[in-house]
Every structure is written in C-alpha cells, then in structure tokens.
Amino acid sequence: MSLPRWLQKASSLNLDFWLLLPILALAFWMGGEVISDRVLSRPHGIVTELEANQRTQIELSFTVQVIQVLIDKNRGATQVKIKTNDSELKKLEFEFPTTEFEQVEKAIALELGLSREDVKRLARYQIED
Template sequence: MARLRWTQVLQSLGLEFWLFLPLLGLGFWLTSGILTDQMLARSNKVTLYLEGDRQPKQPTRTVQSITVLIHAQQGRSTVNIQTANSSLTALTFEFPTTQPEQIEAAISRELGLPRDRIRALVRYQSKQGHRE
C-alpha cells in the first residue's frame, strides 16, 4: 500500500518523467564515451594511401664524358661532367683529393653510378694540361 501511494504521488507531480531523464542522459554519456574510446584507439589507415612525403626519383642522366683536372700543388681536383637527357648538360664538382681511386669513389657517390662505369668514362689532366 505504501508503494501504491508513492507511485500516485510521483504520477501527480510528473516525477516519473523527470526521474527518467537523468538515467537517459547517463546512458547517452556512457555510450558516447565507449564509442569515442573505440574511435580513438583505432589505427589510422590514412598513411597507407598517402605517399606524398617520398622523395621524387632523380631523372636518369646519361653521362657522356668525365674530365678530371688535378691541382697537385693545392691538393684538390676539379671534375667536369658532360651529360645528356637532363636539364643540366654540365656538372662541376670539386674534391679535396688527388688520388684517382678516391676521386672515382666520390664521383660514383655523387652520380649513383658504379665505379667501373666511372672508370671507363674518366679522363685525367694535370693543371698544366698533360694527360695522365
């Protein structure tokens, strides 16, 4: 009988509706929290599709000739490279060595070509113009 009285009091005040709203809000809050945690914990698959951060490949250069001018007194070498199929038709490098092996290794690193290919194209000159 006491229970019936409480339900009548709640119905007369309309509290059944007002007591249901906090429970409904709590349910929405918990559900949204769970969904948010799942969305934030999910791995980001966008990186699988984005490849814009990669370096563009260098255009292949066809090396026509390599001339090395050795400055023995200064301990350095100047390398002039003639290329084709590139926007740059001439490249110039300066290396702090006069040893042919070290010069060929440095040219190989700069151009990304094998050393035997460099060795076949290179022509050495001293500062006075004598071929070696």
C-alpha cells in the same frame, strides 16, 4: 505661415543631405575598420612550415657522356666536369679535396650513383703539377 528667408535658402540647398553625408562617411570608416580588424586578426591555416635545417635530396636521371677530371696537385684538389646528354641538364661540376685516383673515382661514383668501372671508362684525366 511662411518660413524665414534664410531657412528657405537652406532647404533649397538640400542641407539635410549635406549634413547626412559626414555621418554616412563616419559609419563606413568605422565599419571598414571593424571588418578589416577581424579579417587581419583571423588565424590562417598554415599547413606546412618552413624547415630550413633539413637537407633536401633530389633524384636526377641523366646519361653521362664524358667525365673530365683535372687534378691540381699544388692546391690539393680535383675539379670534375661532367657532360650529359640530357636536354635540360647539360653539365655538372664538382670539386673534391683529394688528388688520389681511387678516392676521386670513389667520390665521383658516389655523387653520380655509378659503379667505379663506369667512372673509369668515362673519365678523362688531366694532371697539373
């Protein structure tokens, strides 16, 4: 028994393959969705949390060469520039809201971790009225 002509043409076009292809695509799509859903909804083990409200202290070690102090009496502030001999940290700048020598020296000593005698020895003052 021979098949009808249109069925012979369909079998020669591999129609069974072309009908199976959308079913396979649908299976891959649904399987991929299930897998990505599981991966993305899985809890991740975050060990450290961001703590933005805590101050961070950094310890730096350098040798101070010169401390240039510019006291601006009009503004009531003092600008301090510190030159170091460190290869990575060449210069530090501070501004203090005072114009009194003792208070400026005390603030510099506190910021740099030096004694007041070392600050007096290294400091070069300039006063602007």
